[in-house]
Amino acid sequence: MTAEFLPTGIAAAAVPPGGLVVADVRGTKVAIANVGGTYYAFDDTCTHQQCSLADGDLAETTVTCMCHGAEFDVRTGEVLAPPAPSPVRVYRVRVEAGALQIEIG
Amino acid sequence: MKTHVIVGASLAGATAAITLREEGAGAITMIGGEPEPPYERPPLSKAYLRGEVTFDSALVRPSAFYAEHDIKTMLGVRAARIDTAERFVELEDRRRVPYDTLLIATGGRNRRLSIPGADLSGIYGLRTVRDADRIREAIVAGRRAVVVGMGFIGSEVTASLRAKGLEVTAIDPGKTPLFRVFGQEVGRSFADLHRAHGVHTLFEDAVAAFEGDGHVACVVTRGGLRLECDFVVAGVGIEPAVDIADGSGIGLDNGVVVDEFLETTINGVFAAGDVANHYHPLFRRHIRLEHWQNAVRQGAAAARSMLGQRTAYEEIPWFWSDQYETNVQYVGFHTTWDELVVRGRLDSGSYLACYVKDGRIDAAVALNRGRDIRRIIPLIRSRAIVDIARLTDEHVDLRSLEAGNHRAAITQEGS
Numbered sequence: 001m002t003a004e005f006l007p008t009g010i011a012a013a014a015v016p017p018g019g020l021v022v023a024d025v026r027g028t029k030v031a032i033a034n035v036g037g038t039y040y041a042f043d044d045t046c047t048h049q050q051c052s053l054a055d056g057d058l059a060e061t062t063v064t065c066m067c068h069g070a071e072f073d074v075r076t077g078e079v080l081a082p083p084a085p086s087p088v089r090v091y092r093v094r095v096e097a098g099a100l101q102i103e104i105g
Numbered sequence: 106m107k108t109h110v111i112v113g114a115s116l117a118g119a120t121a122a123i124t125l126r127e128e129g130a131g132a133i134t135m136i137g138g139e140p141e142p143p144y145e146r147p148p149l150s151k152a153y154l155r156g157e158v159t160f161d162s163a164l165v166r167p168s169a170f171y172a173e174h175d176i177k178t179m180l181g182v183r184a185a186r187i188d189t190a191e192r193f194v195e196l197e198d199r200r201r202v203p204y205d206t207l208l209i210a211t212g213g214r215n216r217r218l219s220i221p222g223a224d225l226s227g228i229y230g231l232r233t234v235r236d237a238d239r240i241r242e243a244i245v246a247g248r249r250a251v252v253v254g255m256g257f258i259g260s261e262v263t264a265s266l267r268a269k270g271l272e273v274t275a276i277d278p279g280k281t282p283l284f285r286v287f288g289q290e291v292g293r294s295f296a297d298l299h300r301a302h303g304v305h306t307l308f309e310d311a312v313a314a315f316e317g318d319g320h321v322a323c324v325v326t327r328g329g330l331r332l333e334c335d336f337v338v339a340g341v342g343i344e345p346a347v348d349i350a351d352g353s354g355i356g357l358d359n360g361v362v363v364d365e366f367l368e369t370t371i372n373g374v375f376a377a378g379d380v381a382n383h384y385h386p387l388f389r390r391h392i393r394l395e396h397w398q399n400a401v402r403q404g405a406a407a408a409r410s411m412l413g414q415r416t417a418y419e420e421i422p423w424f425w426s427d428q429y430e431t432n433v434q435y436v437g438f439h440t441t442w443d444e445l446v447v448r449g450r451l452d453s454g455s456y457l458a459c460y461v462k463d464g465r466i467d468a469a470v471a472l473n474r475g476r477d478i479r480r481i482i483p484l485i486r487s488r489a490i491v492d493i494a495r496l497t498d499e500h501v502d503l504r505s506l507e508a509g510n511h512r513a514a515i516t517q518e519g520s
């Protein structure tokens with residue numbers, strides 16, 4: 001299956017800078033973060049205990065899971081602090097007619 | 106080239122070894138009494154106990170990691186003593202391991218109940234993966250278990266046993282679970298949580314004896330109750346594992362005493378994790394903690410101290426516990442308090458309860474409110490006088506409280 005941009009059903013304006021939302025895109029829960037006007041998308045499910053990362057806190061490019069404090073870089077999905085054992089997947093984001101779309105393959 | 110030796114292939118010990126390697130240290134040797142490579146213990150009372158995850162998922166690093174990164178491991182062998190004058194660790198088999206710097210990360214060992222019948226089979230403690238495996242073998246839906254001690258281990262084991270369909274009676278001398286740490290008001294919410302999940306709770310009572318023919322069959326309480334059971338799990342706390350330091354000259358008091366840099370009273374010897382009684386600059390007292398974050402962060406900090414990068418360790422203590430579907434988090438440090446300030450309701454299953462003393466938040470515990478816990482940390486760290494009306498107002502973003510306090514402090518100084 002080739003990658004394609006899919007609608008998230010979320011308006012870009014609904015995610016203010018520093019904000020986090022979760023979108024369900026074809027059954028995949030994807031978190032979208034707004035870092036100073038740039039949007040980043042990544043798997044919403046923490047790789048530690050499956051908590052929602054969109055329920056966590058965003059500080060610059062770091063998202064902190066609210067359950068057990070794991071930290072990820074929203075740009076790369078890389079683990080910045082344990083207990084998460086592995087990175088989260090990241091997705092490309094674009095704004096199309098004021099709405100957020102992410103690329104899922 | 107300097108030789109760094111770590112006694113204790115624990116989370117603290119492994120984190121120290123990994124940090125030493127990352128920081129370009131010379132020779133690194135890690136000695137561990139357990140045969141397994143270093144692993145994390147939190148899953149042992151939860152997902153691992155319930156058989157939901159493999160042991161490999163609990164490893165700090167894959168077992169091949171240490172050799173690949175030139176970290177020598179000596180596992181399944183106990184260190185017996187330390188000679189701080191000649192700078193070597195002597196193993197049980199009399200082998201000697203010389204060091205330039207040494208880290209003690211030996212953790213703790215379970216307290217044992219010294220009451221009649223305590224040596225019957227079917228009475229389990231929980232510290233190691235082997236302990237967890239023994240309990241797993243006893244877990245069969247419909248069996249009756251008695252959990253002795255409703256601290257964190259007892260509470261989590263109770264939740265796991267209920268999830269596996271066992272009948273559980275939980276007994277603790279306190280008025281509630283976690284009574285000693287959290288007090289009665291917060292403790293009651295935990296009692297309610299367990300009862301809502303079908304646990305028979307028995308507080309302000311204690312075990313007087315175990316009875317059975319070889320295998321435990323009945324728990325007799327001081328209050329005179331007789332609890333028929335198939336097995337018992339005792340979670341009655343740990344003692345810091347300090348025997349390696351006996352006679353070494355290293356200062357001991359509720360564990361291995363270390364300064365803010367995690368160095369013991371002997372130059373070049375450090376301690377981290379459950380065994381370390383650390384001088385915390387923020388709380389201005391020694392604190393010994395038995396939690397995951399403390400092991401990880403102190404392990405890393407001790408490694409840096411071993412390399413001469415002396416930075417005081419002043420992390421705010423933090424831990425979590427998962428019981429049933431409830432996420433519990435605690436941050437800060439408190440022993441006594443003037444006022445318990447609650448954001449939300451204690452009977453709602455979602456609250457932040459702050460332990461306030463002299464107008465400052467020393468610590469907070471939250472049920473299903475991880476975000477509030479994260480946001481309260483700067484307030485605890487600032488040691489600012491807290492605005493209680495705003496703290497309890499759910500419409501106020503906790504992040505705004507710290508800034509508000511700074512303004513208040515400046516105004517006061519200016520007036």
